[in-house]
Amino acid sequence: MRKTTKSLVAITCAAVAFAAAGCGTTSENTGQAQPQDPTKNCQGPDGKYTIGMSQANLAEPYRVRMDDDIRKAAQKVPQFEDVQFSDAAKDNSKQVTDVENFITKQVDLLMISPNEAAPLTDVVRKAYNQGIPVVVLDRKVDGDAYTTYIGADNVAIGKQAGEFFKNTLLPQGGKIVQIKGLSGSTPAAEREEGFQQGIAGSKIEIVATADGEWERSVGQQKMDALLKAHPDIQAVYSQNDPMAEGAWLAAQAANRPDLKFVGIDGLPIPSGGIKAVEEGRLQATNLYPTGGAEAVEAAKKLLVDCQQVPKTQTLGTELITKDNAAQVYDRLNQG
Template identity: 25%
Template structure:
């Protein structure tokens, strides 16, 4: 499975590009143009976010142009500089890196174009609206779940997300904040795996060798949790509890199978929908909501079937 990850991601990326092209053809010249600048489409989470945004754009009569930075801040800077001069009436950005996004945000804001950030914030820049899951609360929920699973005592490894991303900071901060309430739990290893499944496999393999007594893993996203599960093999979900963050399809399947002990589930389609609704307000000259927080759900084997059923209904 892991060796095919890059091929799977490539397929998702190509499918995403095709989908965007088709959506653009359907909506071209049918309404005001809005650019959605995504950090990547390799991660299924952001493909779902795009789909939620595209559906909302069709309903609102917006011509949504989606660009993919492929996790490269320089690509995103170029894309937003283009959006600043190509007639976009509003710009939605999901930063590759919250710190590095400042010049890209400035390029848009200096042109007087409303800027909406989704999923990740922008360091030292305040967009017109920031739509995100409650990542701090999600981090707290992950710590609470691990405390329950470990009976309040155990050694934990943390797989951090991409350095500089606000989601990385918030998910880590919430987790450590709640962990302080459980003195029997100890973080014995913490390292970035860049929100990437293959990176997580490598990092987790090294962590286990350096700290063989690890009893639990908290990963800042599902992709890293799944990579950790491969590295741990038959120990995953049994001797070593693994908690992810996102609530994607592969992770939910792993929760059902018992490989993952749980995931803090976001609603990426809702994030995309809310971002487009704010863009519509901007286009119509209405004031934007400075902050829109979308709740997260702790999903375990106890409620995974119910969560999946509700997700399909929405």
């Protein structure tokens, strides 16, 4: 009897699997990226288009600036009548829902800066496999189910920061702490990897690492604890400027004006990292462009010009210190 029952179960399961395979022929169910014509929604200059932009959160000034850059660039493209923005507020489930809503609305193109890679991969693949061109910004998803990825090289940026520590900030070595971004986001891992490459061969020791979730307030809290556990540190490597500023506030409260701080982003705004370098709170920051204007340009090529775009578009970076901060700030705000 037991053997017969097992056989029936096996037959039933096989039948269900076969039916699922037969019914699930739509490409989004395959778990793989399907070949797409990314220009299929192109109607030329006479078309009118709806774009959905799914943002990971708006707690970070960098992401507010990214959305602003997209709005500003889209206003210059008359065919982009409707650009809709959503804020996932650091919630992966909400961002999945946000993207599902854009799919339901049948947007002509999806832009997304994922909160974390793995949880957003399936829904981005679903959009892509349904024929929606997908522009991924800043943070990546797993696999290749997207039309183009636009972002700076986070490994190179981390290495650039590490080399500044090794060659300029702590040439004799020393103890430092690292404040990372959200652990499940790709820039956090890549900026750590690059930094390790940059300090290789030096006597710099990372005595502790904390997850600051990309936010100033969290960075301040984590730095307060780090200072208590490691009072002999000399510097802080922060994976973005807001966390660096939070760490600086914690150091001031702990009467540690001797500590040195390096961040990443270099936003050209009054509250951004470039001004923090100019004013002496940070010793350096590393430019990390938002890619907003480039995302709109990619959308224009795909939807208006009927042109292909590269699979990866790597944005440039530069080290910003007190020597060049004012010039970089002015240059980035031109136009």
